[in-house]
Each structure stands twice: as structure tokens, then as C-alpha cells.
Amino acid sequence: MTSTETPTAGRIGDSPLRPDGTLKVTGEFAYSSDLWHDDMCWGVTLRSPHPHARIHGIDISAALALPGVYAVLTHEDVPGLNRVGLEHLDQPALAEDVVRYQGEAVALVAADHPETARRAAKRIVVDYEVLPALTDPRHALDDDAPHVHPDGNLVRAMKIRRGDPEPTAPVVVALDFEVGMQDQAFLGPESGLAVPDGEGGLDLYVATQWLHVDQQQVCRVLDLTPDRARLHLAGVGGAFGGREDLSIHVHACLLAMHTGKPVKMSYSRDESFFGHVHRHPAWLRYEFGASDTGELIYAKADILFDGGAYASSTTAVVGNGGTLGLGPYNIPSVSVDARGVYTNNPPCGAMRGFGCVQAAFAHEALMDELADRVGVDRVEIRARNGMREGDRNITGQLIDSAAPVAELIEIVRDLPLPADPVGERDIRDLPGGAANSTHGEGVVRGIGYAVTYKNVGFSEGFDDYSTARVRLEMTAGEPVATVQTAAAEVGQGLITVEQQICRTELGVDRVVVSPKDTSVGSGGSTSASRQTYVTGGAVKAACEAVRASVLARAAAQLGARNLRLDGDKIIAENGEVLASLADVLGDDAVDETVEWHHRPTEEIDPETGQGNAHVQYAFSAHRAVVDVDVELGLVKVVALDTAQDVGRAINPDAVVGQIHGGSAQGMGLALMEEIVVTDGKVRNPSFTDYLIPTILDMPPMQVKVLEYADPHAPYGVRGVGEPPTISSGPAVAAAIRAATGKALRRVPVRPEHITL
Amino acid sequence: MRIELTVNGARHEADDVWEGESLLYALRERLGLPGSKNACEQGECGSCTVYLDGVPVCSCLVAAGQAQGREVTTVEGLADDDGLDPVQRAFVECGAVQCGFCTPGFLVSTHDLLARNPSPSDPEIREALAGNLCRCTGYEKILDAVRMAAQS
Numbered sequence: 001m002t003s004t005e006t007p008t009a010g011r012i013g014d015s016p017l018r019p020d021g022t023l024k025v026t027g028e029f030a031y032s033s034d035l036w037h038d039d040m041c042w043g044v045t046l047r048s049p050h051p052h053a054r055i056h057g058i059d060i061s062a063a064l065a066l067p068g069v070y071a072v073l074t075h076e077d078v079p080g081l082n083r084v085g086l087e088h089l090d091q092p093a094l095a096e097d098v099v100r101y102q103g104e105a106v107a108l109v110a111a112d113h114p115e116t117a118r119r120a121a122k123r124i125v126v127d128y129e130v131l132p133a134l135t136d137p138r139h140a141l142d143d144d145a146p147h148v149h150p151d152g153n154l155v156r157a158m159k160i161r162r163g164d165p166e167p168t169a170p171v172v173v174a175l176d177f178e179v180g181m182q183d184q185a186f187l188g189p190e191s192g193l194a195v196p197d198g199e200g201g202l203d204l205y206v207a208t209q210w211l212h213v214d215q216q217q218v219c220r221v222l223d224l225t226p227d228r229a230r231l232h233l234a235g236v237g238g239a240f241g242g243r244e245d246l247s248i249h250v251h252a253c254l255l256a257m258h259t260g261k262p263v264k265m266s267y268s269r270d271e272s273f274f275g276h277v278h279r280h281p282a283w284l285r286y287e288f289g290a291s292d293t294g295e296l297i298y299a300k301a302d303i304l305f306d307g308g309a310y311a312s313s314t315t316a317v318v319g320n321g322g323t324l325g326l327g328p329y330n331i332p333s334v335s336v337d338a339r340g341v342y343t344n345n346p347p348c349g350a351m352r353g354f355g356c357v358q359a360a361f362a363h364e365a366l367m368d369e370l371a372d373r374v375g376v377d378r379v380e381i382r383a384r385n386g387m388r389e390g391d392r393n394i395t396g397q398l399i400d401s402a403a404p405v406a407e408l409i410e411i412v413r414d415l416p417l418p419a420d421p422v423g424e425r426d427i428r429d430l431p432g433g434a435a436n437s438t439h440g441e442g443v444v445r446g447i448g449y450a451v452t453y454k455n456v457g458f459s460e461g462f463d464d465y466s467t468a469r470v471r472l473e474m475t476a477g478e479p480v481a482t483v484q485t486a487a488a489e490v491g492q493g494l495i496t497v498e499q500q501i502c503r504t505e506l507g508v509d510r511v512v513v514s515p516k517d518t519s520v521g522s523g524g525s526t527s528a529s530r531q532t533y534v535t536g537g538a539v540k541a542a543c544e545a546v547r548a549s550v551l552a553r554a555a556a557q558l559g560a561r562n563l564r565l566d567g568d569k570i571i572a573e574n575g576e577v578l579a580s581l582a583d584v585l586g587d588d589a590v591d592e593t594v595e596w597h598h599r600p601t602e603e604i605d606p607e608t609g610q611g612n613a614h615v616q617y618a619f620s621a622h623r624a625v626v627d628v629d630v631e632l633g634l635v636k637v638v639a640l641d642t643a644q645d646v647g648r649a650i651n652p653d654a655v656v657g658q659i660h661g662g663s664a665q666g667m668g669l670a671l672m673e674e675i676v677v678t679d680g681k682v683r684n685p686s687f688t689d690y691l692i693p694t695i696l697d698m699p700p701m702q703v704k705v706l707e708y709a710d711p712h713a714p715y716g717v718r719g720v721g722e723p724p725t726i727s728s729g730p731a732v733a734a735a736i737r738a739a740t741g742k743a744l745r746r747v748p749v750r751p752e753h754i755t756l
Numbered sequence: 757m758r759i760e761l762t763v764n765g766a767r768h769e770a771d772d773v774w775e776g777e778s779l780l781y782a783l784r785e786r787l788g789l790p791g792s793k794n795a796c797e798q799g800e801c802g803s804c805t806v807y808l809d810g811v812p813v814c815s816c817l818v819a820a821g822q823a824q825g826r827e828v829t830t831v832e833g834l835a836d837d838d839g840l841d842p843v844q845r846a847f848v849e850c851g852a853v854q855c856g857f858c859t860p861g862f863l864v865s866t867h868d869l870l871a872r873n874p875s876p877s878d879p880e881i882r883e884a885l886a887g888n889l890c891r892c893t894g895y896e897k898i899l900d901a902v903r904m905a906a907q908s
């Protein structure tokens with residue numbers, strides 16, 4: 001719902017303001033939870049209270065009898081295939097005979113008021129037989145483990161083998177690490193509005209990351225053709241991976257089709273914790289072998305991801321954890337095993353950093369251990385082992401653009417440090433803050449470093465593309481470009497980037513961004529840090545097609561060649577203005593649609609893990625400075641500084657904004673963010689008990705942006721959004737280790753890990 | 757139940773309000789003012805912050821009936837005929853808005869802070885905004901925006 005124009009000029013490399021900024025500060029921007037329709041009713045979801053149970057029957061009669069209730073639906077009301085899933089169709093849209101996690105959707109209600117719908121849902125009687133739940137992923141592949149799905153509990157196992165199969169080294173370090181379950185915690189609740197068209201089809205307005213994949217899933221379950229299920233992007237209140245899977249989509253559509261009424265659904269925060277997948281918790285065992293001077297000789301890693309009850313994007317997360325899980329280092333001999341398994345825990349899938357976040361905690365902790373063992377500085381050991389352009393990574397892929405690992409880590413080392421604490425301190429700057437738990441006694445400062453690299457775009461042979469449509473016409477005497485893509489704006493600023501590219505390519509000032517919907521081809525997912533690269537590439541290509549078509553017309557009309565288009569002028573080779581765009585176009589519009597694919601990647605070899613799995617890599621480094629109250633185990637992050645290579649900053653201010661926000665999420669995982677699951681049940685589904693960093697928790701951040709253009713990418717861009725979430729957390733953990741001398745082999749670090 | 761209240765200077769009334777409805781729900785779903793946001797509806801995020809008789813409150817924690825006869829100002833009421841309030845302008849210009857879901861709450865909280873303390877220090881800004889969560893920005897540009905608004 002962002003049909004917007006902007007008066008702000010700005011080409012690539014400038015930082016024009018976002019075109020939806022004014023709407024967002026006046027309260028007029030329509031988020032998915034703000035939608036309203038005449039005669040609309042409210043949908044709610046009844047969810048399983050059990051992590052694993054058989055359903056013997058569902059009695060909806062008492063719910064249906066409640067005045068104000070329009071429909072109560074179960075799996076029996078699903079017209080199409082009752083299966084959803086991003087990579088495996090393994091999850092029923094509404095549970096059939098078994099529920100596999102606490103929170104699985106069982107039934108739906110539509111009513112005239114959300115409270116009526118909630119009360120009706122409580123009247124639905126589900127006859128559950130509680131079954132034993134598999135809740136420890138470390139036992140999921142045991143011979144006697146109960147099967148979560150008929151084919152067993154393995155979602156994916158990947159192997160990487162390179163170099164000497166039995167390497168030895170003079171120095172060997174090893175560790176076990178554990179990463180807790182993180183939540184995306186986007187602020188805008190899952191929500192949307194489904195509006196039936198009275199002719200057997202509908203329009204769904206929803207907050208999502210990928211409209212076209214949602215459309216496929218909706219059509220499959222509702223048994224509709226795509227022309228009958230039109231999806232529109234409603235305003236998105238953040239995503240971070242948590243909107244890749246379906247939430248209300250199919251449910252709202254089912255209710256709308258059954259009632260013939262517009263249906264709005266909007267999750268409460270509590271339900272949101274059950275309504276989307278989380279970041280996989282992981283168990284990691286790492287071993288590095290190195291020379292006496294700290295050059296890596298070999299690395300072994302065993303990584304286990306808990307996928308929970310349904311696969312979601314576990315397959316790809318395992319792919320990332322495996323192929324990227326040893327970090328941005330040169331390692332001659334490698335053995336990696338990464339697995340993702342089914343359990344009866346909450347399903348896990350995409351979250352910013354996608355499989356790399358978990359691994360980075362392990363490889364960065366082990367790098368520090370190695371540095372200390374061989375007596376090499378922790379920055380120096382990273383610089384010494386860091387990848388450079390022209391190296392090959394552990395899948396044998398050539399790193400064919402900048403890989404400035406050494407430079408990044410040295411930059412963050414050399415950034416100014418916060419002043420050493422002297423004298424009386426403002427308690428707000430101390431661990432515990434206004435709780436007044438210390439005046440500086442027992443507080444120790446520590447500094448930690450981390451580097452990472454992350455793939456950009458979809459990998460392992462996926463045909464990853466985006467579609468852009470660009471129209472150029474004269475409006476009120478002025479050239480106006482209109483750009484249409486289905487690529488989701490989730491807050492990151494893609495619509496600004498689309499405008500900047502059109503202005504740059506066509507020389508126009510005014511660029512209208514069309515609403516995002518499925519009336520144009522797929523834009524691919526707003527994930528994997530890929531939209532500026534891939535949809536940016538598509539918009540650039542569509543602009544080039546428009547320009548070529550305008551110039552072909554001009555050439556025919558003017559009988560001239562080698563023309564150039566600049567704003568509203570057609571210019572000859574010698575710089576002479578030959579005609580205006582108005583002369584050439586008249587009342588016509590030039591309108592071009594282009595589907596743009598990035599360089600192909602390939603599947604890796606199943607035995608060796610070798611292959612060109614990824615299209616691009618992005619690198620970042622962080623330095624964290626923390627003060628730790630070692631008596632109470634409280635941590636205050638004093639500084640969190642970073643350097644990142646972004647290839648080319650299309651919008652430098654927005655790039656820095658991404659880096660700030662990404663860094664905060666990584667810090668959150670290191671310090672406080674964990675969905676606590678016991679016996680398959682979520683213990684803290686609220687912002688009271690699931691903590692994300694506040695403005696009091698965040699330190700000032702110095703950000704240094706490098707721009708080493710990637711010659712293979714449009715404008716040289718490199719994805720930006722994810723690397724900061726990967727390297728910030730391990731740097732914070734390292735800083736706490738430096739302050740406390742504790743090993744700290746689990747995140748989030750809790751006070752008792754520090755004090756006990 | 758029927759409620760009558762003044763929102764952004766205009767009289768509003770709503771019929772058939774269920775006693776359990778919050779002021780936030782009434783504003784968003786009954787009075788056509790969805791600018792105040794519903795990120796948690798349990799008093800933890802500040803996205804629903806409005807002025808109630810001049811005092812900032814989490815409107816998700818106020819029963820609609822409690823607003824009977826009172827004056828409410830929401831994010832929709834910050835701008836006037838001369839355009840955006842300086843706080844709103846600063847948030848746009850500093851890049852303090854990404855997804856923007858936290859923004860209405862931050863704007864009202866900041867507006868209140870600057871009314872009480874026109875030139876707050878950084879620790880004072882952080883303390884005043886500690887009840888507003890943002891998941892996108894890491895707060896750096898929000899601090900920039902508050903500093904800019906304080907200067908204008």
C-alpha cells in the first residue's frame with residue numbers, strides 16, 4: 001500500500017529520504033493490522049496446547065452456537081491439498097489426526113468481534129490423546145527415537161570434505177557450543193485482510209516477505225488458480241525472516257471463502273510467538289588444528305540444528321551452516337557435518353543470518369582460544385587466517401571479488417575506544433543501570449572481536465530472480481517513471497532503492513513506486529540480503545530496456561544514431577539536444593518488464609560438499625566493549641563498533657541503518673534473547689519475558705563502511721542486512737569472556753553463567 | 757456501553773463498546789484512528805503511546821471506558837496545519853524510521869520528553885525512551901532524531 005511519489009531527488013550513492021517516511025510519522029501508513037472493510041468479521045485460530053497429541057475428534061457445535069459466530073472450520077473444510085511448507089510440504093494448514101508442536105493450528109473461527117471469536121474458539125472441544133514428545137534434538141536420530149514424521153526425523157544431513165582426510169597439527173583446540181532459540185520479534189503482528197470478490201476468488205492483503213510463494217501456497221490449499229487469489233503487500237512492521245512462512249494467509253482466506261465476508265486476522269503478541277518459526281537452536285562441536293604460529297591446518301565441525309516439528313527452511317539453514325560454518329578463513333583440510341532434525345519443539349526456520357549466526361559463535365570462540373594458545377593477538381590471528389580475493393573457501397568455490405577480512409578486523413581494532421572509566425560514574429552507564437546495583441565495584445571491562453562472512457541471495461542451484469516493470473511517460477509536461485515490482489518492502493528501504501535506480505538510469509526526477517502485488521511477476525524473497533542485488537538488478541535492467549526502446553523510437557523519428565536519454569532530452573553523440581522526450585513519446589508510454597536472474601549457483605557434491613554453492617559473499621567485523629559486574633553477572637555493552645564491505649552503498653544512510661539494527665539483534669542473542677522451551681512448551685511468549693534490547697541496552701555504534709565493488713553484481717552492490725547480525729553477537733560474547741575469564745560456551749549468556 | 761471522548765481536538769463517540777476493549781482498540785477499530793500501534797497489547801513496547809489528558813500512557817493498558825469524557829492526543833494529532841511537528845520531521849530526516857511500527861509511540865514519547873526537558877542529555881533521552889521498543893534501528897538514528905528535534 002505504498003503508492004507514493006517523492007519530491008526528493010536522489011540517485012544511487014545519495015541518501016534520499018524514504019518515500020513512505022511522512023506517512024509513517026503521521027500514522028497514515030496502512031500496516032497489515034490497520035486494515036478495515038465494511039461488513040468485515042474477525043478470524044482467530046485455535047492452537048494445540050500439546051507438543052504432541054493424537055486428535056480423536058473435534059466438536060465445534062458449541063462454538064457455532066455462540067451468537068455472532070459466522071464460521072468454525074477444521075481440516076475437513078479445506079478444499080485443496082491440506083499442506084503447506086517452504087521447502088517440504090509437510091505441515092497441514094489445519095491439523096488432521098496429529099499435532100506435532102504446541103501452538104499448531106487446529107481450527108478457525110470467524111465472528112463479528114475478536115472477543116466473540118476468541119470465546120467461540122474456547123468452546124471448541126478437541127479430543128486429544130497426549131503422546132510422548134521428542135524434545136531433545138540430540139536424541140532425534142537415535143534408533144529408538146519416536147518418529148515425528150513417518151519418514152523419520154532427519155530433515156537434512158550435509159557433509160563437506162576437503163584436503164587431507166586425516167590431518168594432524170601441532171596445536172589442537174576444541175570446544176562444544178550451544179545457541180538458544182531466538183525470535184525475530186518484529187513489532188508488527190502477523191495480520192491481514194482477506195476480501196472475497198463474490199466470483200469465487202479473493203484478494204488477500206498481508207504482511208509478508210514473498211508474495212508469489214505465498215500465493216502458490218494459498219492456491220494449493222484453497223484449490224484456486226493464481227488469477228483468483230490475488231495477493232497485495234500490506235504495510236509490513238518488520239520481518240527478519242519470520243514472515244517467510246505463512247501465518248494468517250491461508251486461514252483468513254479459508255474463512256473469507258466460507259463466510260463470503262471480508263475477514264481480518266491479527267495475532268496478539270502471545271500468539272505471534274506460536275505463529276511464526278524461530279531461529280534454530282544449535283549444538284556445535286568444533287576442532288581446529290593449527291601451526292605453532294596459529295595458521296589453520298584443519299578444521300572439523302559437527303553442527304546440529306533443531307528444526308522443530310516442521311521443516312520450514314531447515315534444509316537451506318543446514319546448507320548455510322555447513323558451507324559457511326567455519327567462517328571467513330583459509331583452511332586446507334576440512335570435515336564438516338551439519339544436520340537438521342525434526343522434534344516436537346516449535347518449528348524453526350529463517351531468521352536474519354540464517355545458519356551462519358549459530359556457527360559464528362563457535363568458530364569465533366575457537367579462534368580466540370587458538371590465539372591464546374599460540375600466543376598470537378586475537379586480531380592478528382584473524383588477519384593471518386582471513387580469506388582474500390582469489391582464495392577458495394571450504395566448498396572449493398573461488399572467492400572472485402573482495403574479501404577484506406584482515407582489513408575489516410584491523411579497522412575495528414583501530415577505531416577509537418570508549419574512555420577508560422575513571423572516578424564517580426553515572427549509574428546509568430553501569431551494568432544494572434538505574435537498578436543501582438553497583439557504583440563501579442566488581443565491574444570489569446572486556447573487549448572482544450569477531451568476523452564473519454555470509455552468502456547473499458539464494459544458493460545451491462536455486463534459480464533466483466526478480467521481475468521489474470518500468471514505465472516512462474510524460475505527465476503534466478514532466479517525465480515520470482513508474483516502477484512496479486512484487487518485492488516486499490519490510491522496512492529496509494527497498495522502495496527508496498528502486499526510485500534511486502530509476503532516477504539514475506533514466507535521468508528523471510519523479511519516480512512513482514507502484515503498490516506491491518502479484519499482478520507483476522515474482523520479486524523473489526525479501527531475505528538472504530538479496531533485494532538490492534536482485535530486484536535492484538531487475539529494476540536496472542527494466543530501465544535499460546525502457547531507455548533502449550525510447551532511443552529506438554527517437555532514432556527512427558530523427559534518423560540519427562548513438563543517441564542518449566537524459567531526463568526529458570534526447571541528446572546526440574556531440575552533445576546537441578535533438579528532441580525532447582515529449583516529442584518522441586507524445587501521449588504514449590514506454591513500458592518494459594524484465595525478469596532478471598543472478599549468476600547461477602550449483603548444488604554441492606553430496607559426498608564432498610564441493611561446488612559453487614553461493615552467488616556472493618559479504619564480510620563484516622565487530623568489536624565489542626563490555627563492562628561486567630562479575631558479582632551479579634550483569635553486562636553493559638559500552639561500545640559495539642563495526643566495519644563492513646557493502647560493495648557499493650546505493651543509499652549510504654540506509655546501509656548504516658541496516659548495520660545498526662542488525663548489530664542490535666546479534667547483541668540481543670548474545671545477552672538476553674531466548675525462547676525458553678521445556679518439554680516442548682514455550683515458557684516466555686511475551687515481551688515481558690522475552691527481552692529484546694531497549695535504547696538503554698544499546699551502546700553507541702561506530703560504523704565504517706567499505707565499498708569494494710563486486711564486478712559481478714549490479715553497480716557492484718553486496719548484500720548488507722545480515723552480516724552485522726552474525727558478527728556482533730560473537731564479539732559481545734568474546735568481550736564478556738575477556739572480562740570474566742569464563743569459557744561461556746552457551747548463548748545467551750545468563751548472569752549465572754558469569755557468577756557460578 | 758457507549759463512550760464519548762475528545763481525540764485530537766474532535767468529539768468522538770462509539771456505541772456497543774464491550775467493557776473489555778482497550779482505548780487502543782477503540783481508537784484503532786472504532787474511531788478510524790489506527791496510527792497508534794498494537795505491537796504487544798500488554799504494556800511492554802510503547803507502540804500504542806498516546807496522551808491521555810496530557811499524560812503519555814500505553815493506550816493498550818487503558819480501558820476504553822476509562823477514557824470517557826477525557827482528551828486523547830494520538831500520533832495523528834501531532835501535525836498541524838503548518839505541517840509536521842518538529843519531532844516528526846526529525847524522525848523522517850534522520851532515518852529513524854525503518855518499518856515504522858514503533859514510530860508513533862516514539863513520537864509521542866519524544867514529544868512529551870521535549871515538552872518537559874527541551875534539551876535532554878543522551879542518558880536522559882535513553883531513560884525517557886526506555887519503554888519504547890524498536891526492532892529495526894538499534895536506536896542510533898532515533899537518538900539522532902531526538903537530538904535534532906531538541907535543537908529545532
Ligand code: FES
Pocket residue numbers: 793794795796797798799800801802803804805814815816817
Ligand atoms: S501495544 Fe501497548 S505497550 Fe505494546
Ligand code: FES
Pocket residue numbers: 187237238491852853854855856857858859889890891892893
Ligand atoms: S522502525 Fe521497525 S520497529 Fe522501529
